[in-house]
Amino acid sequence: MSASPQAVVIGSSAGALEALSRILSVLPATFILPVIAVVHLPPDKRSILAELLQARCAVRVREAEDKEPITPGTIYFAPPDYHLLVEMDRSLSLSSDEPVLFSRPSIDVLFESAADAYGCGLLGVVLTGANHDGARGLNAIVEGGGSAIVQDPDSAFAPAMPQAAIEACPNARVLSVDAIASYLQEIGRS
Structure with a gap:
C-alpha cells in the first residue's frame, strides 16, 4: 500500500448506501483527503445520495x-x-459520453482518470455491486503505482463487483466495510 495517499476514489453499485454510510460516517471532520465516488444511479431522477450521506457525516x-x-x-x-x-x-469534470459497461457514471472512467492525475498517490476502493465496472479501473490504479482495497465479497450485498475487482487485482487488500472505514480514518489524519 502507498504510505500516503493524496486522494481516495470509491466505486459502488447495488447495496452502496449501507456500505458508504458505514465507511464515511466514521470519518472525522478533520479528515484531510478528498474522496471522489461513483455510485450507479438511475439516470432519470435527481439524486439525494449526497444529502443523505451529509446527514450522517x-x-x-x-x-x-x-x-x-x-x-x-x-x-x-x-x-x-x-x-x-x-x-x-x-x-x-463531467462527461455525457456513452455508458461504459452499461453505466453512466462509470467507475472505470473515474478510476482511470484519477490514476492518470494522482499516480502513486491514489487509493482505489471497490465496494458492493452487481456488475464488473471498476475492475479495469482498479487495475489502472495499481499499474500507476496506487493502492487498491476491495470489500470482502462475502460481506457485500452484491458480490459480483468486488469479486471482479479481486480477479483483476489479485494483490488488492480485501477488507470488511468496517476495516475499510478504520483504514481511511488512519490515512486521513491531519
Missing part, C-alpha cells in the same frame, strides 16, 4: 460540479447520468 459531502477544483476533506459524488473524471490539474 462530519466531512463535507456534495455532488460534483463540472470544472470544480478538488478540495481536501470533501467527499464528491458523480451526478446521475454523467461520467465523473479527474483532470490532470486535479479538478473534476
